[in-house]
């Protein structure tokens with residue numbers, strides 16, 4: 001008895017065939033599940049340099065070993081692939097019920113391969129996989145589509161799907177599940193490239209049977225009582241992630257006007273209190289009592305008159321200060337419009353801010369923008385750009401490629417204003433104000449993500465965030481921790497009061513795998529995962545030069561940022577040296593043979609070191 005299914009479902013869209021496969025027990029011991037298992041399969045099965053939008057790329061959906069067990073905040077699911085935005089290995093984690101439904105169907109992973117001949121969707125029920133046409137579903141937005149699929153296949157059907165952005169291969173298209181999205185890295189673009197509009201599951205509910213049921217039930221009760229009283233849980237339940245906005249502004253790390261500044265004057269207009277006033281009801285993921293979401297009303301655009309779950313802090317940042325806008329209704333409406341088309345709000349906001357700054361600097365003009373006045377704070381223009389991006393119209397065609405590719409096309413000088421790392425647009429944390437984040441984002445194997453290793457001690461003020469010396473080991477550590485949490489999957493907002501000791505107890509009681517008893521071994525699993533992700537990227541040609549920051553971060557002192565004013569990243573080279581040393585990588589950022597052997601990744605040595 002255990003809480004993992006031990007099986008994967010492999011679906012080949014090119015041949016409309018599918019089969020079940022056993023997942024070796026060893027893989028769970030070495031990679032746990034979800035993100036860990038996904039990188040294992042991606043590394044083993046993808047050849048170097050495959051086109052992310054070609055049929056050779058694969059899309060892997062997965063659920064964590066603790067998902068759907070009654071533990072709170074462990075039922076999100078993961079989607080992984082080679083990213084069309086970054087060209088790196090990628091994973092996005094999101095809520096909705098789909099992951100748990102995968103487990104009801106008896107699978108920890110679904111691997112989707114090939115490419116369907118025409119628009120299609122997959123429907124999985126007790127009798128197996130059905131390959132169905134989706135011509136009549138094209139152009140449908142994810143909410144409407146999920147409703148349609150419930151009508152067609154039954155009210156217990158759970159679906160994931162792409163919107164128009166996925167169909168049109170915008171490089172940062174999302175995959176929607178319920179009210180939530182797997183937002184980053186273009187996972188929806190990969191799905192669109194496979195002519196796959198949706199995946200639906202309707203199967204009977206299957207109860208999880210932990211290895212040690214009594215112990216596990218006790219742990220679930222214990223976690224619930226910890227969460228009931230936990231102050232962080234209470235803040236998140238009431239305010240959600242918008243609580244970050246005022247805090248980020250106070251610390252001078254709230255990106256304003258495309259990262260030119262670090263604080264906005266009228267912050268109170270988009271504060272957590274303001275968004276709290278607009279909250280109509282709570283919202284959240286499957287089996288999570290933190291319920292950090294919140295339903296709010298939309299007043300403009302195709303969702304007008306309805307409610308959406310949002311906005312999160314990252315969306316407030318991207319459609320607020322980043323564009324010099326402090327209108328909370330606009331943020332909600334822009335969020336809803338992105339959801340409608342299936343666009344990542346962070347990349348969309350940063351691409352629009354990039355265009356605004358090029359307009360400010362005179363690199364582009366109204367001639368290039370189809371007559372739009374891209375002056376800072378222009379809400380109508382920003383709203384129009386979202387539409388143009390989703391439909392690939394005019395300047396939206398280029399912006400839909402992401403800032404890195406757009407900069408290459410526009411002008412040699414525009415690269416300076418493209419705020420991305422390895423092609424992934426930056427989240428709402430100013431790297432110059434938190435040097436640990438600068439290092440974590442620079443070295444992240446998925447590009448400029450805030451979810452690859454959060455420098456918690458710097459964010460909470462326990463460690464000086466401006467110091468550059470001595471950050472290598474601590475960032476290597478938080479990246480390992482995040483890799484373990486993403487492999488459980490433990491939500492970073494729903495895990496209040498938990499630590500590695502508790503994770504170990506959960507895993508032991510759930511699976512009976514004795515290797516999970518040792519918390520040092522858990523950390524080593526985290527290290528193995530980030531190392532294998534790095535091997536994937538090294539095989540693609542990524543090296544030290546790619547562990548970089550946007551030029552602005554190393555050359556322009558931060559302006560108007562309260563305590564962070566004047567900060568700049570002075571010595572990225574030293575930060576990188578420390579980080580590589582902490583992880584046993586060469587000066588070029590490549591894992592050494594000794595390190596690969598130590599982590600049991602011997603099978604990578606030939607490809608990485610040619611021996």
Ligand code: SF4
Nearest residue numbers: 284285288292491494
């Ligand atoms: S804390 Fe929020 S994001 Fe995390 S599982 Fe709960 S509702 Fe979902």
